[in-house]
Amino acid sequence: MSSDLIMCISLLMIVTSFVAMEWRNLPGAIYTYQVQSVLIALLLALYAYSLSNHYLYVWCATVLASKGIIIPWLLRRYVAKVHSEEVPPLLSATPSALLGLLVALLPFGWVFAHYDKLVISPNLAGEPFRMNLAVAAAILAIGFYTLLTRRDAFKVVIGLCLMENAVHLSLVSLAPFIPETALIGVVTDVVISVWMLLYIVAGVYRSLGSVDTFSLAKLRG
Amino acid sequence: MAESSLLIALFSVPALAAVVEYVLGKRSPDSAGRIAILGATATCGLAIAIANQVLHGLHLTALGQQLYADGLSALLALIVSVIGLITTIYAYSYLRHEVEEGRISRERLPLYFVLTLVFISTMAAVTVTNNLIMMYVLVEATTLASALLVTYYWQPESLEAGYKYLLLCSVGIIVGLLGCVVFYAAAVPFVGGSKAMLITEVMKVSSRFPPAVSLIAGALIIIGFGSKAGLVPFHAWLPDAHSQSPSPMSALLSGVTIKVAVYAVVRIASMASPAHSVLGTYCVVLGIVTMLVGILCAFAQTDLKRLLAFHSVSQMGYIIMGFGIGSYLGVYGGIYHLLNHTLFKSLLFLCSGALLYAHGTTNIHELSGKKHSPLVAVLFFVGALAMGGLPPLNGFFSKFAIFTAAAQAHLWWALVTALFTSFATMACLVKAGYEIFLSPEPAALSAPAFGSTAVAVAGRTGTKGCPAAMAVAMVTVALLVFASGFSGGVLNRLIDMSAKALVIR
Numbered sequence: 001m002s003s004d005l006i007m008c009i010s011l012l013m014i015v016t017s018f019v020a021m022e023w024r025n026l027p028g029a030i031y032t033y034q035v036q037s038v039l040i041a042l043l044l045a046l047y048a049y050s051l052s053n054h055y056l057y058v059w060c061a062t063v064l065a066s067k068g069i070i071i072p073w074l075l076r077r078y079v080a081k082v083h084s085e086e087v088p089p090l091l092s093a094t095p096s097a098l099l100g101l102l103v104a105l106l107p108f109g110w111v112f113a114h115y116d117k118l119v120i121s122p123n124l125a126g127e128p129f130r131m132n133l134a135v136a137a138a139i140l141a142i143g144f145y146t147l148l149t150r151r152d153a154f155k156v157v158i159g160l161c162l163m164e165n166a167v168h169l170s171l172v173s174l175a176p177f178i179p180e181t182a183l184i185g186v187v188t189d190v191v192i193s194v195w196m197l198l199y200i201v202a203g204v205y206r207s208l209g210s211v212d213t214f215s216l217a218k219l220r221g
Numbered sequence: 222m223a224e225s226s227l228l229i230a231l232f233s234v235p236a237l238a239a240v241v242e243y244v245l246g247k248r249s250p251d252s253a254g255r256i257a258i259l260g261a262t263a264t265c266g267l268a269i270a271i272a273n274q275v276l277h278g279l280h281l282t283a284l285g286q287q288l289y290a291d292g293l294s295a296l297l298a299l300i301v302s303v304i305g306l307i308t309t310i311y312a313y314s315y316l317r318h319e320v321e322e323g324r325i326s327r328e329r330l331p332l333y334f335v336l337t338l339v340f341i342s343t344m345a346a347v348t349v350t351n352n353l354i355m356m357y358v359l360v361e362a363t364t365l366a367s368a369l370l371v372t373y374y375w376q377p378e379s380l381e382a383g384y385k386y387l388l389l390c391s392v393g394i395i396v397g398l399l400g401c402v403v404f405y406a407a408a409v410p411f412v413g414g415s416k417a418m419l420i421t422e423v424m425k426v427s428s429r430f431p432p433a434v435s436l437i438a439g440a441l442i443i444i445g446f447g448s449k450a451g452l453v454p455f456h457a458w459l460p461d462a463h464s465q466s467p468s469p470m471s472a473l474l475s476g477v478t479i480k481v482a483v484y485a486v487v488r489i490a491s492m493a494s495p496a497h498s499v500l501g502t503y504c505v506v507l508g509i510v511t512m513l514v515g516i517l518c519a520f521a522q523t524d525l526k527r528l529l530a531f532h533s534v535s536q537m538g539y540i541i542m543g544f545g546i547g548s549y550l551g552v553y554g555g556i557y558h559l560l561n562h563t564l565f566k567s568l569l570f571l572c573s574g575a576l577l578y579a580h581g582t583t584n585i586h587e588l589s590g591k592k593h594s595p596l597v598a599v600l601f602f603v604g605a606l607a608m609g610g611l612p613p614l615n616g617f618f619s620k621f622a623i624f625t626a627a628a629q630a631h632l633w634w635a636l637v638t639a640l641f642t643s644f645a646t647m648a649c650l651v652k653a654g655y656e657i658f659l660s661p662e663p664a665a666l667s668a669p670a671f672g673s674t675a676v677a678v679a680g681r682t683g684t685k686g687c688p689a690a691m692a693v694a695m696v697t698v699a700l701l702v703f704a705s706g707f708s709g710g711v712l713n714r715l716i717d718m719s720a721k722a723l724v725i726r
Contacts, residue, residue: 114433117433118433119406120434144392156388167402170399174405178354182418183354185354185358186357188358189357189361189362193361193365193391196387197391200368200380200383200384201384203372204377208377216384
């Protein structure tokens with residue numbers, strides 16, 4: 001059965017979130033994000049196969065196209081115009097990673113323990129859905145934590161992308177039979193929002209010569 | 222229930238107009254805005270037609286129940302289209318002046334109108350969608366359509382505002398999406414996969430959801446979509462975005478967009494009926510905190526547009542508090558205040574635009590002692606007093622309804638805070654209005670104080686007055702402020718219908 005593989009990929013996804021958050025080299029972080037997106041697509045394909053749910057194949061393709069190809073490409077294009085080394089974050093790597101671990105573990109544990117109360121549909125009970133939702137909660141928390149503690153605007157955007165990945169992942173447990181039209185709408189929104197954020201960040205860089213979000217607030221004087 | 226293609230037309234007409242505007246704008250930037258006004262007028266007509274049918278007791282649906290309109294949808298559609306039209310007419314003159322002043326290039330003019338039409342179209346679609354996931358898609362689409370309008374001047378400050386706006390709203394709305402999905406997942410066992418997406422269907426079975434699910438999903442919705450409505454703690458984007466965008470866009474953002482977000486909150490969170498008392502209390506507390514944070518920050522502002530934006534945060538507190546109380550009167554007051562805030566806040570932002578037009582600044586100290594158009598002064602005070610809650614104006618009635626509801630629910634702490642905020646709002650706005658319009662000019666300090674100021678105001682026409690289109694737009698909104706306060710009539714029946722639909726299910 002593929003459930004071992006699913007577990008393995010789920011855990012890898014948490015690892016990639018941490019790497020994407022902590023890797024100061026921006027192209028490296030983007031690469032890690034891309035790996036995570038491909039892993040999600042792979043996971044969706046595995047679910048589709050083991051549950052024989054053909055919806056999930058369509059889903060897998062949209063994730064691969066949007067998050068595996070388009071968003072990393074956009075990120076790379078805009079980062080190349082600016083710099084490759086992140087503006088140093090608030091905390092140095094070790095305390096940040098430790099705090100991040102705590103931030104990720106709490107929602108993970110909570111969802112893992114209360115899964116039965118959250119998802120009442122009988123055919124979504126138990127594994128692998130429980131693990132999946134818990135992992136999604138952990139990645140959501142890591143993304144939010146990235147968003148709050150990083151100074152580099154590009155890293156903040158990567159944090160947003162991690163959160164979006166988490167929500168996408170959670171749909172597997174919560175809504176595996178979601179219609180394609182809704183899904184395409186969601187994915188389109190995500191791609192456009194990331195693109196527009198990058199466009200505005202590039203504008204900020206051109207007028208200020210920096211993408212440090214903390215210096216933005218100072219500008220107001 | 223009645224099939225009606227009006228609902229499809231409501232958002233496709235402005236979308237089509239956007240395409241035409243884009244094509245024509247490429248060819249000749251000077252014609253920019255004409256198609257937009259036409260498109261917005263047509264949208265207005267459609268909204269009125271929808272409201273008319275709803276008032277006859279019909280619930281409209283379209284596209285196999287994917288679209289749905291009841292009293293609340295009709296009211297919001299009216300708000301979106303009427304204020305959309307008025308701000309577009311205003312912008313037609315206002316932005317041409319900006320071009321003359323050299324703040325924007327002529328080629329950027331059509332962009333504003335194209336994006337406004339897209340913006341109106343997405344907001345109109347939010348008001349009639351009946352699909353849980355599409356609600357997320359469309360609310361996010363309103364953010365995307367308006368982000369480039371916030372950064373329209375492409376200055377460092379407006380870029381910062383746009384960055385914050387896009388980031389905070391996107392993050393918030395993703396959380397909202399999670400809430401929508403939790404509701405969807407909870408509804409699947411009861412109504413089946415295809416119907417669980419429809420808000421009206423989920424509503425029917427929502428009382429059977431486990432309380433934990435309702436609570437979590439409701440909280441996610443309130444936090445998520447609430448960030449777009451400017452509720453604390455994710456309100457930080459609002460003052461920046463509303464003050465940095467061009468003035469007609471500030472009026473549209475502050476008057477309409479945050480209301481559309483509240484609409485999304487109310488529509489979806491009202492499914493969480495089993496957990497209502499907890500969520501209701503949460504909303505009341507959230508409302509109180511929001512109104513206090515808003516009013517305290519407002520006092521510290523020296524820029525008129527930022528001051529008004531913080532008042533928007535504060536007034537959103539009243540609306541969410543009204544819904545949180547949950548009784549008929551509370552919900553009625555919430556919806557009524559939502560309508561009233563739309564009107565007087567649009568009016569105030571349009572007035573601030575007229576000041577910017579005449580003097581090139583919105584700084585209160587710099588405006589003080591300059592010659593102002595008497596029309597703008599009068600209209601500003603109409604808006605300010607309405608927001609402060611002076612009796613015969615509309616703000617008084619809606620706030621009074623919320624206060625009474627709070628008293629009936631024995632929420633004395635909430636009542637006292639809300640009353641305090643109301644007086645503080647009045648003080649803050651009257652102070653700003655006095656400094657700008659009535660404080661004697663440095664040269665005329667020796668003149669006797671009050672009687673002469675009226676003469677002085679009337680005599681201050683030396684500076685450029687505002688063009689007819691802007692004046693007409695402002696006067697129309699002011700008349701609507703009076704109308705919504707004095708006449709019960711049509712609006713009252715729409716509010717009554719929406720409040721009943723939300724309370725009695």
